[in-house]
Amino acid sequence: MSIHTPRGDTRARILDVALELFSEQGYEKTSLREIADRLGVTKAALYYHFKTKDDIVRGIVESMSAPIDEAIAWGRERPWSPELRDELVRRFADGMTARSGLLRFFHENQPAVRELNAGALFKERMIAMVQLIQGPESSYQDRVRAVVALLTINAGLFMLQEEPEGHQCPAADRQAAALEVALEIVQRITPEATDGKDAATEV
Amino acid sequence: MSIHTPRGDTRARILDVALELFSEQGYEKTSLREIADRLGVTKAALYYHFKTKDDIVRGIVESMSAPIDEAIAWGRERPWSPELRDELVRRFADGMTARSGLLRFFHENQPAVRELNAGALFKERMIAMVQLIQGPESSYQDRVRAVVALLTINAGLFMLQEEPEGHQCPAADRQAAALEVALEIVQRITPEATDGKDAATEV
Amino acid sequence: MSIHTPRGDTRARILDVALELFSEQGYEKTSLREIADRLGVTKAALYYHFKTKDDIVRGIVESMSAPIDEAIAWGRERPWSPELRDELVRRFADGMTARSGLLRFFHENQPAVRELNAGALFKERMIAMVQLIQGPESSYQDRVRAVVALLTINAGLFMLQEEPEGHQCPAADRQAAALEVALEIVQRITPEATDGKDAATEV
Amino acid sequence: MSIHTPRGDTRARILDVALELFSEQGYEKTSLREIADRLGVTKAALYYHFKTKDDIVRGIVESMSAPIDEAIAWGRERPWSPELRDELVRRFADGMTARSGLLRFFHENQPAVRELNAGALFKERMIAMVQLIQGPESSYQDRVRAVVALLTINAGLFMLQEEPEGHQCPAADRQAAALEVALEIVQRITPEATDGKDAATEV
DNA sequence: CATGAATGAGTCTTCATTCAT
């Protein structure tokens, strides 16, 4: 169920296949030949549509930024409140669920992403999101909470997958559980209780 | 402050330099020439000590098992209790702080790690750790909490590094904040309260 | 001040831009994409006007034959004399000054020109010119003098350009100086004095 | 009769074969595969000895600079005089005769040489040579004469080769003729007669 | 007249690996 591929549109198919392979095998290990082969075209065809290999990544990021951008725009128009905070987490989770491939790619290919300058696009968005969630006048601990909450969403999407024994769990359940834990984490974020240490021990 | 290099022996120096470069630039992007150059030896010398590049990774992993193994052994001898749970998180944090390079490498090079089956060794330990922390008869949510808590420790070690504006923060503070948030997260884990949803709203 | 481009017609503009780039960057290093880009058309458009890249070169050569051909025709109608000799050198200089781009291209891209057999056309003309200048019954030295005289004209056009220190010199002066040195050189050519050695020392 | 190849020394053999191919087919048209094939080694072997393709050119230039450097050093120790001037031309001719391959390469591959920054090494030497020959307080015309004299030497080495009809001429004779014409040209260079225009018309 | 899409052959370069010494 790819996001791109609206039609026979080669460019979109490239993005699709590339993301698939990048997130499975990693950016470095995925060669343009592989992408081309799987699409039934030549490497040179990829270069007709994208100037370089990392331009493909840029293409993927751009083609997927819409939902996060919306969540950010939506959040910026409203004053911070616990409800806003939770809703942002939920919207993030929704947006990411459909984009888990991209997310996984970003998480698991940090070294490549760091120097890909396509990474910057994505990181900006994450930072904006974190800031909206933590709200104004919050402590560093609150920032950590916000970051970890988003991380938790991600964990639900792909890090909890490979479980042993009887802990196997359908994807939907995993994601639901992750969302709840994420909400649980951000719950501690409150404009008043700025001192994280107290918050951590007061219960 | 390298972990290896107890004596001047080359093998250990290779592991040291390799880990450093792997965690900075990624496994794929780090060539044996680079490692050799930084050590002032030839590529061929590396092959005297390690059969393949993968083998270097395996060497690194083995060299770091000790501290987690100890924490696991320590935990297994004791019955679960909130105090044990917290202590395990703290020990994990301590162990990881000293090995943050390896940790970062593992987190950021999943694709390489996955196919290197060197990851298996490490993953087993992580799973064991998670299990000890979540305790017996716990819910899936508890599992998520345990996983995320360890993730939080890691976040404190290297994911919160690149911050914008005035949010820059010394490493020690970051790690302390992360530890507290991690403890906060596992706090919800209680053998009795198996239903995550209630737990999330009851405070 | 392009040679081609009499009307807005594309074919001529292609020749113009191609010559410019060929003489700046060399034949091999200039891609059709570059030519097309600078013209604001697509590569495929070039193929409407020229069958191959080589064909563009051939087009350029043909478009420049006229002035030398005229000088040659003019020279053939007259009996050799020192005045004719000098006048041929002057006419050559005039003709080349207007085509210095092409000349430079020919001089600096010999390997490409050689295998393009487009060079043949040009070389024939040069040989004819040399022969007219050296006149009948002349020595091999005279031939060398004739060749070097033409070479000197060319040197004035583009080889003396990159000078250090205060030797920088406006193009017009460079060309004037070159012309005079060229005339100086051919002055030694005289049907009678066939022995170069004597000629070289008799002054 | 290659200059390198003192023994089975691969590095030297590479320089040899490379220069041969570069001067025959041009720098751009000569692929590393060709060089490697003709040597019976792999492309990768070339990269063991040279970091890049243009590093090979640098290697060639360096390996051939000795004779010109000697001529320059010799000339710098002496005050200018017509005899010095002529002797420099002769020494240049001698040095170049043995290096005609390199010379041809430089002449015919200007576009490549220009951006190869290996060209700088060579050009510096040529400029120094020109300066020594033209002597102090000389006119711009004198400079042109000096440049053209060296050019004449080069012409004798490879530009007069492809002659039609009965003008074919053994290499040694060609070079001898060229040397004499070159000497003839520099003869006009005299510290006193600084005004080139007079010189050109006074005869 | 011209373009958009694609190809096939080839380029330089890098890398992990090997082996005789």
Added chain:
DNA sequence: GATGAATGAAGACTCATTCAT
């Protein structure tokens, strides 16, 4: 313990060229 020399496989990228529209 280590080096110097070399290899084979592969990688990203470029280019001239083609052709249906």
